[in-house]
Amino acid sequence: MYKLIIEGGKSLKGEVKISGAKNSALPIMAATLLTDAPCVIRNVPKLRDTQTMVKLLQSLGKTVEARNNVIKIFSNGPLKDTAGYDLVSTMRGSFCVLGPLVAKLRRAKVSLPGGCVIGVRPVDLHLKGLKALNVKIEIENGYVFAKAKNLRGAQIYLGGVFGSSVLATANIMMAAVMAQGKTIIESAACEPEIEDLANFLIKMGAKIKGQGTPRITITGVKKLHGADHRIIPDRIEAGTFILLAVATRSDIIIKGACSSHLLALIDTLQGAGVKFNCTDDVIRVKTKRSIAPVSITTYPYPGFPTDLQAQFMALMALTPGISVVTDKVYPDRFIHIAELNRMGANIRREGINGIIQGVKRIYGAPVMASDLRASAALVIAGLAAKGKTEIHRIYHLERGYENLEKKLTLLGAKITRKRE
Numbered sequence: 001m002y003k004l005i006i007e008g009g010k011s012l013k014g015e016v017k018i019s020g021a022k023n024s025a026l027p028i029m030a031a032t033l034l035t036d037a038p039c040v041i042r043n044v045p046k047l048r049d050t051q052t053m054v055k056l057l058q059s060l061g062k063t064v065e066a067r068n069n070v071i072k073i074f075s076n077g078p079l080k081d082t083a084g085y086d087l088v089s090t091m092r093g094s095f096c097v098l099g100p101l102v103a104k105l106r107r108a109k110v111s112l113p114g115g116c117v118i119g120v121r122p123v124d125l126h127l128k129g130l131k132a133l134n135v136k137i138e139i140e141n142g143y144v145f146a147k148a149k150n151l152r153g154a155q156i157y158l159g160g161v162f163g164s165s166v167l168a169t170a171n172i173m174m175a176a177v178m179a180q181g182k183t184i185i186e187s188a189a190c191e192p193e194i195e196d197l198a199n200f201l202i203k204m205g206a207k208i209k210g211q212g213t214p215r216i217t218i219t220g221v222k223k224l225h226g227a228d229h230r231i232i233p234d235r236i237e238a239g240t241f242i243l244l245a246v247a248t249r250s251d252i253i254i255k256g257a258c259s260s261h262l263l264a265l266i267d268t269l270q271g272a273g274v275k276f277n278c279t280d281d282v283i284r285v286k287t288k289r290s291i292a293p294v295s296i297t298t299y300p301y302p303g304f305p306t307d308l309q310a311q312f313m314a315l316m317a318l319t320p321g322i323s324v325v326t327d328k329v330y331p332d333r334f335i336h337i338a339e340l341n342r343m344g345a346n347i348r349r350e351g352i353n354g355i356i357q358g359v360k361r362i363y364g365a366p367v368m369a370s371d372l373r374a375s376a377a378l379v380i381a382g383l384a385a386k387g388k389t390e391i392h393r394i395y396h397l398e399r400g401y402e403n404l405e406k407k408l409t410l411l412g413a414k415i416t417r418k419r420e
């Protein structure tokens with residue numbers, strides 16, 4: 001295991017290039033199960049999670065060739081129907097092979113993913129949607145057994161207690177593209193990653209309308225062909241760099257990012273006094289010496305993303321005054337509070353709220369990464385803190401940030417990795 005050592009308190013300068021979106025790449029890679037023809041996917045970030053998806057596709061019978069950030073996925077033999085516990089339990093994104101497998105093979109056996117440190121994370125909406133498409137679902141020994149003679153299009157309401165679901169929308173969309181007739185998904189997730197998946201499926205020959213809105217209409221087709229696609233930029237990585245720039249009072253140029261995917265964050269920070277200069281694919285952040293505390297509530301897209309909640313909290317922790325961070329998507333995603341407090345922050349959890357009494361200065365300390373975005377929050381805090389921060393269990397970061405240390409070093413950060 002490795003730890004990260006950060007000497008904080010320096011402001012950064014320069015340009016950073018944003019990688020492809022992890023949460024687009026995962027379902028798009030899964031969608032290649034819908035065809036035997038070769039698919040080429042570009043701008044795939046090299047991450048632990050995309051490597052897990054490669055292993056999963058290989059275990060299902062696909063051949064995967066990866067070169068730099070381009071992967072080619074094709075079939076050399078029949079597809080297998082079982083996605084095992086070993087891989088699915090390490091990454092919830094794996095569960096989105098269920099929809100394409102059942103659409104292609106009319107049967108699938110996929111391990112239930114279970115919860116994780118950010119919450120219970122049920123899959124009821126995935127199963128409800130598939131049942132509506134005439135798929136028989138049984139759960140035995142921790143596996144979902146899905147069978148269908150014919151998938152039939154249907155009108156499906158996919159809203160849950162916490163709003164829409166990203167991967168349930170992906171799973172149902174991937175099953176419905178090869179169902180008989182028309183499917184309408186109501187209360188569909190509107191995330192750019194869902195739009196990206198729909199655009200990939202359309203290139204494969206699927207008939208989809210309304211992607212990016214809460215109503216997606218799909219007309220089933222018999223067969224899909226191969227496609228060549230470039231993954232959109234990772235809005236969460238870009239958002240993390242924006243927050244990092246503000247927290248360290250740095251002048252950073254973020255390249256290859258899409259500012260229109262980050263309006264909730266940009267608007268919130270403008271309210272705090274941060275200035276932005278955005279062009280087609282460049283975001284420049286200019287921060288004044290002091291900013292105002294602002295409160296946020298996370299919602300499904302286009303609301304403030306839960307995947308930036310922890311990083312935003314790190315910024316507010318060192319913004320004097322009171323702010324409140326409320327997570328309505330993952331009400332238990334607050335493990336980072338204890339670690340930020342070890343660095344001198346003053347944050348109190350009350351139900352789904354983090355009440356932050358911002359302080360002038362936080363101090364380096366040994367801290368523990370608990371999940372991907374909590375780790376990013378600790379990196380931000382470590383860069384802004386006075387003194388040395390050691391972040392343990394950094395394998396979480398490798399799940400979602402491509403070359404993070406390299407990118408930060410190029411911006412002038414003092415960051416090193418050491419074996420524990």
Ligand code: EPU
Nearest residue numbers: 023093121122123124125126160162164165166167329372
């Ligand atoms: N939910 C249900 N039932 C379901 C599915 C979800 O109640 O069947 C609930 C969840 O428990 C949660 C809410 O609905 O309270 C939203 O969850 P969603 O299904 O949208 O999450 P997901 O699709 O499993 C994706 C991302 C997450 C991101 C969420 C929310 C991928 C691979 N994962 O997860 O990304 O937090 O959407 O935007 O796309 C991350 O990248 O760090 C990460 C956790």
